[in-house]
Amino acid sequence: MHRRPGPSVRLKLTLSYAGFLMFAGALLLGAVWVFLLRGSPASTFVPTLPDLLRAFDPSNFGPRVFGSAVFAAMGFLLVFGLVGGWVLAGRMLAPLTRITHATRMAANGSLSHRIRLPGRSDEFRELADAFDTMLTRLEAHVGEQRRFAANASHELRTPLAITRTLLDVARNDPTRDPGELVDRLHGVTTRAIDLTEALLLLSRADQRSFARERVDLSLLAEEATETLLPLAEEHGVAVRTSGDITATIGSHALLLQLTTNLVHNAIVHNRPEKGTVLVRTGVRAGSAVLTVENTGEKLTAESVSRLAEPFQRGSERVRTDHAGVGLGLAIVTSITRAHDGTLTLTPSAAGGLHVTVRLPAAPG
Structure with a gap:
């Protein structure tokens, strides 16, 4: 200027x-x-x-x-x-x-430079401390964005590389069954589309470009559970929901995506058989609380702290039919932040993960 x-x-x-x-x-x-x-x-x-x-x-x-x-x-x-x-x-x-x-x-x-103004507190030192805090957060955010861009580029390159390989094989071997090629191309393309939609959803949540309305988390929990019931039956996991009316203000579509991602992760990352998923909602101390707890292998606090990072899939980056694109908890984190809430991941002593989402409760 x-x-x-x-x-x-x-x-x-x-x-x-x-x-x-x-x-x-x-x-x-x-x-x-x-x-x-x-x-x-x-x-x-x-x-x-x-x-x-x-x-x-x-x-x-x-x-x-x-x-x-x-x-x-x-x-x-x-x-x-x-x-x-x-x-x-x-x-x-x-x-x-x-x-x-x-x-x-x-x-x-x-962004690595800090003022670190010495002396007792006054207006200038409060300004310097606030500026140092802003630089710390900005540096962490820029580093996170760089890692996210690198991971996204890698994840998007993988299905494209697979598609090119399949097409090269089909071109060099005209006698190969085209039905098998079409099925594999369909699966690879579907995965690429899912990843692109997840990236768009993550960007939308980060920008907070959504309309706000009154949303009942208990209804979202029931809807997500009903939608994922076939997946739970396939994995031999029992899903139970409980809780009272838990109203908050936000985007119905984004909060439904948040709930669905949590329940989906709880089902997929569970015991091979006779696993359980508990979904509870309620209002506590002025906050609308959604908790999702599942059984499974024992997790360490260090591994749990990395689960919300983009493209993390638990302890191993395995690809199954329901492995997802590695953005499930990253999207949950972004949606929670966009609704001025907090996300807490805690390993259960007996194995599995305990996830708590706290959002501002709706007035009245």
Whole structure:
């Protein structure tokens, strides 16, 4: 943004300090005149050169000498105010100079620099600490986006490479059964479409470009469970839902996707047989809470902390018919954040995962 050049803040502060000092000096000298020299003739206050020389001798104090002292004191206050104000303004604005330097470095792409302003808390140090916090979050976000872009490129390249390989095989072997080729191409293309739709959904949630309405999480849990019931029966997993009306404000489609992703992950990443999934909803301490808990292998806190990252599929990156595209919990995280909520992943002591989503409860 182009601006016309103007006086610096340091110069403005200097002139302000000097002006205030001159004003205070004038008030002080005025008070002396009112209470001590008010009855003297006005002509006695006109100083001559000898009066100016005697103004600095306290034994020669008088009306004419007082007038000379006024001129000398005001001149001294002006010089002292300008010099002292310039020094004080420089010391006061030194932290702002460091903040400006850090801002310019961040604007040039250096997000690792921190101000770390020493000293006790004041307005400048609060600004510096807030700026350091912003840089930390921005650096982490940029790093996450770079990893996401690299992973997305890899995931999108894989189905394209498989498609090209299948087409090369078909071209080099005309006698090959086309039905098998079509089936494999259909599966690869479906997976690529699913990944693209997941990326679009993730982008939509990150941008918060959705209409908000009153949504009951208990109804979403029932709908997601009913939709995924065939998958649960295929995996031999029993799914149970419970809870009261749990209303929040948000996007019905996104929150349904959130619930479906959680239930889907709980079914797929479960015991080979006789596994269970518990889906509960309720309002606690002003928050609409959705919890999904499943049985399964024991997880460590370190592995659980990485599950919400894009393209993570539990402890192993295995590909099955229901492995998904590795964005299930990443989408859940993004949707939760877009609804000003929190997502908590906790490994169960007996095995499996306990997922808790807290969203602001709807009023009333």
